[in-house]
Structures are given as structure tokens and as C-alpha cells.
Amino acid sequence: SAEEGEAEARGATAAVATCTAMAACDYRAWHERLRAVAPETRAVPLSESFISYLLADGMQLPPHHQAGVNGVANGNDSDDSNSQSSFALSDDDVDLRQVGNYPDSLFPELKAEVESAIATLGGSAFPKLTWTAPKDARWVSFDNSLRCGSFLDVCMLLKSSDDCAHDLLRALPACRCDCGHGIDETEHCCSRQPYGHCLLLRRWVDVPESGEFRCFWRRGRLAAVCQRRLAACYPHLADAAGVDRLLDRISAFLSDLAPACLPPALAQSGCVFDLYLTSDSRDSCRLLDLAPWGPPTDSLLFDWPELTAAEARQRRPLFRRLTDDSQAELRPVAAMPLDFHCLLGRGGGAADGDLAEMLRLAEARQRAGEESSSASSDG
Numbered sequence: 493s494a495e496e497g498e499a500e501a502r503g504a505t506a507a508v509a510t511c512t513a514m515a516a517c518d519y520r521a522w523h524e525r526l527r528a529v530a531p532e533t534r535a536v537p538l539s540e541s542f543i544s545y546l547l548a549d550g551m552q553l554p555p556h557h558q559a560g561v562n563g564v565a566n567g568n569d570s571d572d573s574n575s576q577s578s579f580a581l582s583d584d585d586v587d588l589r590q591v592g593n594y595p596d597s598l599f600p601e602l603k604a605e606v607e608s609a610i611a612t613l614g615g616s617a618f619p620k621l622t623w624t625a626p627k628d629a630r631w632v633s634f635d636n637s638l639r640c641g642s643f644l645d646v647c648m649l650l651k652s653s654d655d656c657a658h659d660l661l662r663a664l665p666a667c668r669c670d671c672g673h674g675i676d677e678t679e680h681c682c683s684r685q686p687y688g689h690c691l692l693l694r695r696w697v698d699v700p701e702s703g704e705f706r707c708f709w710r711r712g713r714l715a716a717v718c719q720r721r722l723a724a725c726y727p728h729l730a731d732a733a734g735v736d737r738l739l740d741r742i743s744a745f746l747s748d749l750a751p752a753c754l755p756p757a758l759a760q761s762g763c764v765f766d767l768y769l770t771s772d773s774r775d776s777c778r779l780l781d782l783a784p785w786g787p788p789t790d791s792l793l794f795d796w797p798e799l800t801a802a803e804a805r806q807r808r809p810l811f812r813r814l815t816d817d818s819q820a821e822l823r824p825v826a827a828m829p830l831d832f833h834c835l836l837g838r839g840g841g842a843a844d845g846d847l848a849e850m851l852r853l854a855e856a857r858q859r860a861g862e863e864s865s866s867a868s869s870d871g
Contacts, residue, residue, distance in 0.1 A: 509761070509784035510670040514663065516757035517782045518622055519692050525753040530779045532695040534609035534617075542599055543660060543689060546650050595647040603643040609693045610641065617693040619646045623663055623783070626653030639696050646691070660689060666788040699780075702726040703769045706792055707742055708799050709750060710762030710785055714743045715803035716810035718793040720766055725814040739809050742767065745777040758782065762803070764789050 515521060520535055596603045610617045616639050619626065629652035630636045640646045650656050664687060704720035717739060719726060729735060746765060754763065762785030770776045783789040786796060793812040802810050814820060 507786050508666070508668045509786040509789060510757075511664055511667045512670050512757045513761045513763070513784035514623070514667050516755040517763070517784055518690075520690065522753075522755055522758075522782055525755065526749070526779055526782075529749065529777070531697055532613060534613065534693045536602070536605050536609060536691040536693065538689050538691055539599075539602070542602060545595070545598065546647075547657060547660060596643055599643075606643045606646060606691065606693065613693060613695040616641050616696040618696055619649055620692040620694065621650065621656050621659045622687070622689045622692075624653075624655045624659035626650055626656050628655045629653040640693075646693075650691075663788065667784075699768045699770075702728070704780070705738075705742065705767050705769070707746065707765040707767055708762075708785070708791075708794070708803070709746055709765060710803045712751070713803075714739070714746055714809045716794055716799055716812070717742060718812040719814065720792070722792065722814060723820050725817045725819065729813040730815075735811050738769070739811060741769065741777065743809065749779075758784070761785055 626649040701721035708716040764783040766781040
């Protein structure tokens, strides 16, 4: 009710999302209702043994595999046994110990299912776990994208992603338990049995990042909108008249969509829509994702108490964008490991395009060191 919204706003807090709302944002819970406005997607169930593999350190590619994400050559694989994954296999998986720790050998049935799904999606796909895409793992791809053409491409991205590890380990425990299966709100219901995670493969579509928006919806109205990608400032979003038209389009689209199509748990608690717009037509709005209202969902350029107050008091949706490129640097670095980021300099060192050359030089130095050590031992 409006009174409840005012009380929440006065408290300057936002309620933590519930596990019921989180489960309602699982693609499998909403795709039938919203498939007409969402990209074509295939859902592949994941076994507990594959989840354990994703959470283990390290990944070894098969010797014959000479291509990484998007077909970029990786060079020769190391024979160093320390580079192999050390994830624990159950007794039921003992037969897999004989084939090496290569993902395509360990999970042949999953590989076949994933690559069949990719083929039906046109040969390339965007990968995502139940709630989270490996967007922080773009650094393993030399073209800085999440485009996958094979099972090994998918494994490389998922295993390199801290965001996906959070999805598997902490997404549900970070929510408030409200489904009645836990002893109390501090003992999460999902601590008793594993969540049935899945791999989502979405047909690859080149989407301009300047056209992606995060939209905060609650109690039947649009509360706020901000740009979804925070790596750059987009000057066209500075036009006030253009922003008004943008908000009108998004509000009209969601007002038609939400009442009829939202799962009941989200219609009641509120949710966050990720959309992309491809033209000036209202019909061009497309749904990328759903997330629950409140932490742990990232509020991006807002904070949750501010959004809660806006939802309760504002009639016109709030809109926020980066006003210049320097603000992008204020966001945490998530495109590559911090040591890579420091080596590249960002204003004082090598450019991003030099990353591949830097890695080739490092590999050449390592090989030179190995040859020197070998020559010394032979002498």
C-alpha cells in the first residue's frame, strides 16, 4: 500500500529480496509468460558434479584444443600437472578419473547438449547461469565479449567468473527466507538441499550498450531508470526531451507487460527489468532479464533507500546516467583481474589492445626461462 511505502521510505532502508522473489526471477519461472518479448533462449540443467567443477580452482584444456573464446589461439597447453583442476569427484564419478580433467571429457553428455543448443541458436550464444552472466570474465576473451561457440568457450567464461561463483554460493543465502521451509529467517531453506541451477544459452544478438537500461518497477509503476552499462558516458542521454520520450516509452511498455505477465511473487514485491531499445518504436523494447527488488540486486547509479523513497513519493520516474567518462572509473574494475588492470595502466601504461601482446611476451619469457634452466641442468 502507499502507507507501507511511506513507512519504508521513512526508514531509509530497502527490504532485502526474499528467496521466493529470487526464485521467481529464475528464467524457467518467467519465460513462458514473457517469451514474446525476450530473446530466444535454451535452458540446460546442471548436475552437482558440474557445479563442483565450476567452483574448483583451475581449468585444463585438452591438448588438441588450439582455440579459446571466439576462436582466438591460446598456444600450446602446458604439461604441468599443477595446472589441472583438482575438484573432487564423487564415488559415482570414479569412471571419469580415467579420462583426464578436461571439461569435454568429464562431461560428454553436457557438452553434447550445450553444443546442440548453440547450434539451434545460430552457432553462437550468450551464456548465463540461473541469475548471473559471467560479465566479469570478459577478460578471458580477446574481443572482450561473452560470445560462445562451443562448450569449452562456455566453461572458460563460467570458471573465470566471480559473479557466477556468487550466483552458485551466495545469491540465495543473501536473500530473506520467506518460503516456510527454514527454521527461521536466519536458516535459509536452500541450505538443506541444493538449488537446481541451470545454464542459459541466449541467441547472440549485437546490442548497442548505449541502448540498455535498468528499470525499477514497484506497486504498478516505474520508479526509476538508469543506463545499464557503466563503462562509458553516452552523450545522447543528456538530451532532456529525449530522456522524457525514453521514459514514456519504457513506462508504456512495462505498464502493458507487467500486470498480465509478471509472476505473482514479483507483482507483489516489485522487480527490476533489464531492457534494450533498438529504435524509436515502442515495439522495439526487448526484455533481457528480471531481478528482484532490493539487495542483492545491484542498484547501479542509485542506492536502494533512494529508490524506495522515489517509489513511494515520486510521480515522475527518476533517471540517472554517467555525465562524463571519468565517472566510469569510479565503478569497481570488473572487466579483468586487478593485476592485469594495473599492468595496462589506464592512463599511464599500455592500451587495452596491447593485452594480447603482453601475454605473448610473458609466455615467451617463461619459455626462455625454462630453456635456460634445462640448459643449465644439462651442463
